Amino acid sequence: MTAAASRPGRRVSMADVARLAGVSSQTVSRVSTGHPGVVETTRRQVLDAMAELGYRPNSAARALKRGEFRTLGVILFTLATTGNSRTVEAIATHAADEGYAITLIPVAVPTQDGVLGAFTRLGELAVDGIIVIMEVHLLDAANLTLPPGVQVVVVDSDAGDRYPVVDTDQADGARQAVRHLLGLGHRTVWHVTGPAESFASERRAGAWREVLTDAGREIPPVERGDWSAESGYRAGLRLADEPECTAVFAANDQMALGVLRAMAERGRKVPEEVSVAGFDDIPDASSYLPPLTTVHQDFAEVGRRCVEAMLRQIRHEPVDAGTVLVPTTLIPRASTAPPPGR
Known part of the structure; x- marks a missing residue:
């Protein structure tokens, strides 16, 4: 190894590798970029020299040259x-x-x-x-x-x-959830929505309202959440006090988790008295108590x-x-x- 290449703090150059391997800098460049036109024995010499010197190709310089x-x-x-x-x-x-x-x-x-x-x-x-x-x-x-x-x-x-x-097809996912609940025989579906400024929240709430309207069902007041389980819990406490509420569609699984906790604390059994559905199908959704009906996003x-x-x-x-x-x-x-x- 050359004295210059061995100095602490100095970056090993392509020229250092070329000298140690006994080849040209152009050959080192071809090996470092995976160029196919290099004899295998020569390629091995260059790779061994790179390993010995600790050479790392300058990807930034190559990127500038390629334009990507x-x-x-x-x-x-x-x-x-x-x-x-x-x-x-x-x-x-x-x-x-x-x-x-x-x-x-x-x-x-x-x-x-x-x-x-x-x-x-x-x-x-x-x-x-x-x-x-x-x-x-x-x-x-x-x-x-x-x-x-x-x-x-x-x-x-x-x-x-x-x-x-x-x-994600937010609207269709919400339609599937609401139609599922109506198909089970619920008169209407209450909704815990996400933040007002969220596109996903807006589309899910719009689809919920659309399905109820098309079915000629009552549209209950919306409960506003912020995607968190805590906001779902607060909404769930209010919904648990609504005797007419037998089905809840929460706009995400975390808020649905909060609703499940609220119903349990108020003594309203899920799903015997109140059905709860979410949206996302997070990895833990099947481990909720009870396991959560939800909309899977890919x-x-x-x-x-x-x-x-x-x-x-x-x-x-x-x-x-x-x-x-x-x-x-x-x-x-x-x-x-x-x-x-x-």
Whole structure:
């Protein structure tokens, strides 16, 4: 090893590897990029030299030369919700399958300045495209304009025809849950909804109301939650005091868990007296007491389609703006049953 290459703190260069392996720097470059036109014995010499010197290829320099960074940016407002955290996990998994990493930028306040600031930061970090998990009413606001020339895919939002959008079919999932409860014989279905600013909450509540209206059923007052089990518990305490309430559709599983606790504390048996259904099908839903009837979201498929739409843009392949909906599936379990007397 050369004295220069062995100095502490000095980064080993391609030239150092070439000298030790007895080849040209161009050959080292071909080996480090996986170029097929290298004799196997030579390739082994170079790899051995890299290992001996602790050489790490300069991926940033290669990225600049190629004009791509093999990294996708992800902007989101919170990781606290099940949907967001599982969507990010799915995006990261499918990006890795395609040889891409992700850079995550949280935005504390969902404003245009906050989003544009996140775009600026991701531009400085050098990403090939940006996936925006925009669960609140912002992207469809007339005053929001994203930087031109940026490859964008939007999740859980409504970007009109400006960007490709991937979302779970929120409305159909809610319809399945409400129809299931009506089909069991309940006269109507009470609803614990999510935050008012949430697209998912809005769509689930709209579908709940639509099914009841189409069936000619009474539409009870909405109980407003914030996705947390605690908010579901508070709503559940109020619903437990409603003698006419025999069926509850909660807009997510955590709030449904809170409803189950409230009913237990008030002495109203589930499902003998009150049926409870949720939305998400989180991994613990089947371990609730009783196991929770819920709407399954395919987060893995949402992540796959996000990454696929982004890579098509990066490769300059045609991709339609507008929304792609990933189907949902009702999972009936022991928390729902016919009402008393049926």
